[in-house]
Amino acid sequence: MSKLTDLSIAEAREGLKNKAFSAAELTEAHIRAVEKARALNAFITETPAIARAAAAESDKRIASGTMRPLEGIPMGIKDLFCTKDVLTTAGSHILDGFKPPYESTVTRNMFNDGAVMLGKLNMDEFAMGSSNETSYYGPVINPWRRKGSDAKLVPGGSSGGSSASVAARLAMGATGTDTGGSIRQPAAVTGIAGIKPTYGRCSRWGIVAFASSLDQAGPMARTVRDCAIMLKSMASHDPLDSTSVDIPVPDYEAAMTGNIKGLRVGIPKEYRIDGMPAEIEALWQKGIAWLKDAGAEIVDVSLPHTKYALPAYYIVAPAEASSNLARYDGVRFGLRVPGKDITSLYENTRAAGFGREVQRRILIGTYVLSAGYYDAYYIKAQKLRTLIARDFEEAYAKCDVLLTPTAPGPAFGIGEKTNDPISMYLNDVFTVTVNLAGLPGLSVPAGLNSEGLPLGLQLIGKAFDEATLFRVGEVIEKAAGATPRPQSWWEV
Amino acid sequence: MSVDKETVRRVARLARIAFPEERLEPMAGELNRILAWVEQLNAVDTSMVEPMTSVVKVSLKMREDAVTDGAKAPEVVRNAPSGEDNYFAVPKVVE
């Protein structure tokens, strides 16, 4: 038998059911892996006691034959999800010591289904970043390295702790959140799968808000099937979230038939951007060939407003964030830096509590909403969103799913892009359109580049058609072959 | 639309973030670069386009008028940096 930490969720589920190993054994293996991998800085808080208690409960369930869908599966939780009585920081200094007296709907769903929490995962501060370098708790290190190099690479972001922990076999799966690409881009650059579901599919209740009209939680795991298993548990209609949608969550695994004959796959020409690395173009062509070989029909489509997606996003997301982050004021929770009066208390607390990138985005957001600029920026951006959503609607008249690269390049070095916000923002160029239109997007690992770094392909679906993404994603996954695991250089 | 130092000062004040004098000028530069970049949106004629109001095409969910929450003051104030008798406390506010 291979190492317990190398199993997929589907395999572990079988093993637990057949009593090949216990939930306690599975959890201990992962707790040990977490402890040995602190060099990656993937966890902000480790919760081994909680994990062991949950595993013990799982073993009882397994013994009594009442296994739940995620029974005994060790998982990491992005530190943006409020977890009852467990420190929740959003990667920010300003949430120092914050222990929510409530559990987010998504994590509650998972724990009700038997998931075991290993701890809270590092992330870009308030999910603002594409490299996990804006975390107050320091950068996460990508388990992958360039061939023959020990340069530290970023694990993508903002769900960098999630991607790194899953790729490094510390957790079997992890929750992520995706506002502009924060699940798919880190998944791609660490060689794992991750899906941003349709907006409204997962409840946002109890997830620290970044940009409310774009935020969506989703799973990150090493296989497409594992993502399907996780999403089935995470998704639900939540009466506590006005934007959560009351549509039944289908049996995603049942939809993974492997058959995509006659499926129309759209290739949007606008994603062939200037300066796209040749290896990304080549990967995309390979993906097209794989799907064609599997019987899909390839159609060229146009999404003419694609190039405006990132600028529109960098108006809407900071605007919403500037308002969402107003509650961090040093009065009711988290950090407080005293001042001579209430205003200086606010100003000092927020100056000390928020990092530079968060401050920058709050200022942009405040500026674009301020008197005299609202129409020129915010309304303009929301109009572009209408056009971008319309582009997709028109494309879906001709195809069932879209295939694109996930990210414009592989993992880059720590510190390489921190001084140029716009070049950092461009990491989301292929993912952000999906958030603006509220659609689902799945990143599938599709092989390694010449330097031995993983790359991903993205499938974009129709609203609430995650099932098709899983079906097609598995076809790509199989065609690409198993992604090798990174060398465990980090182990102590 | 160019952002100057005074604009940064005003916006930082609105956002309640203390900004040391020496960071105002560099931040003005950063904001200008980002704003210049987003202004490429002006190339699109949107005069006939409605701004997006909701991503999901569903109607607003409503609850019934029933008291289902509250009565948990200790939990509400549990994380507060300062407080007394289940109140939050702040430096004296003059009205």
Added chain:
Amino acid sequence: MATTRTETGPLIDGATGKWEIVIGMEVHAQVLSKAKLFSGASAEFGADPNAHVSFIDAGMPGMLPVINRFCVEQAVRTGLGLKAQINKHSVFDRKNYFYPDLPSGYQISQYKQPVVGEGIVLVDLPGGKTIEVGIERLHLEQDAGKSLHDQHPDQSFVDLNRAGVALMEIVSRPDLRSAEEAAAYLKKLRAILRYLGTCDGNMEEGSMRADVNVSVRKPGGPLGTRCEIKNVNSMRFVAQAVDYEARRQIDIIEGGGTIKQETRLFDSKKGETRSMRSKEEAHDYRYFPDPDLLPLEFDDAFVARVKASLPELPDDKKDRFMKDYGLNAYDAGVLVAERESADFFEQVARGRDAKLAANWVVNELFGRLNKEGKAIGESPVSAAAMGSIVSLISDGTISGKIAKDVFEIVWTEGGDPAAIVETRGMKQVTDMGAIEAAVDQVIAANPQKVEQAKAKPSMVGWFVGQVMQATGGKANPQAVNELIKKKLGI
């Protein structure tokens, strides 16, 4: 914000001539509901600190609003009661500013697209005049929490019990022209809300608060710069605040100064307004649609259903009282000012002489209630007892004078008026023999007056009074009058 009122209002004197006061009001009325607008915490007044607070109200990370359907219906009801346009598509916006009693750093309100548009309130003024006051809009929003400044030497304490309670902000056009009109408008608005059952109108507990915008101008001139006086919490204070503020502005302008547009606070102890330091800073609220909510939409059927459930409102009731009961405008106006009063009156009047009933309710009962500071609901004389007294007068069992005594007894001791009249021998004397004997006795005892009366017939009244006194008020005054005239030959 334009005024819809064209004629010049009452004017006041300044050193340089006459001035006209222009007043508009923003009334915050707490929606009568069990739970808050966006959370399931109780909206009830007066609980222990932060006891009526959910994590949503406290602005905890990741918390989301879900709207209370009943509060939406209440706003629509109110809009219909103000004869206003109902907007079937409206939007909730965030109004962003920092304040300790505003936990999320924004208030969910409605800015560009309110749920209710333009309407009208008819306001009866003392003296019989009725003015039309334009309503510009009504929108739903969250109340803020409360900061307590007197519990600690250098700290303010924050209680969020009120945070998130549903308010209707009702904005009038600047159609009011005097302190009296402003108070009368507020009173009428309060009556409408109470009739509708959408707000209890309790100004002491803060469930109805007024921000008063005051400016002054030369008659017919352009509108002056206005000052907004915050949180004026009684009708009397509204009048005081307007008078003080108008005088202050006139003095400044006549002294060569200019009015600064600002927010002022009314100090009810001193009867003055003063500038609010905390509001000095220029605001930029950065309104934008709340992305946690979707637009509020409803169809014609919904509006029709709410409309069908509306009660009869004060204006309609007044018209009906005048038409059906033959009341004068003044009595009808007084009776409909409170729904409870109108209901009380209708119980008294049912099957009886309505004018007589109105006279007794308005003059005797309301007079006495006012004097003792009691509300109609606390009246020691029930509607049934009041009705019984009216019946006893109408059928001649007692005189009006005796009725007052009966009223007094019921007021202080309680009991059934008919039984009181019976057991205490208060029935009107209808036995002509007894009355005649009393008349004869008075005539015999006052020969001088008899002579005077023959020369001056109005002296009859004096004789009637004497006879009534002699009979303990129980004689029928009409019969006495006629008998005396006959005996004296006048």
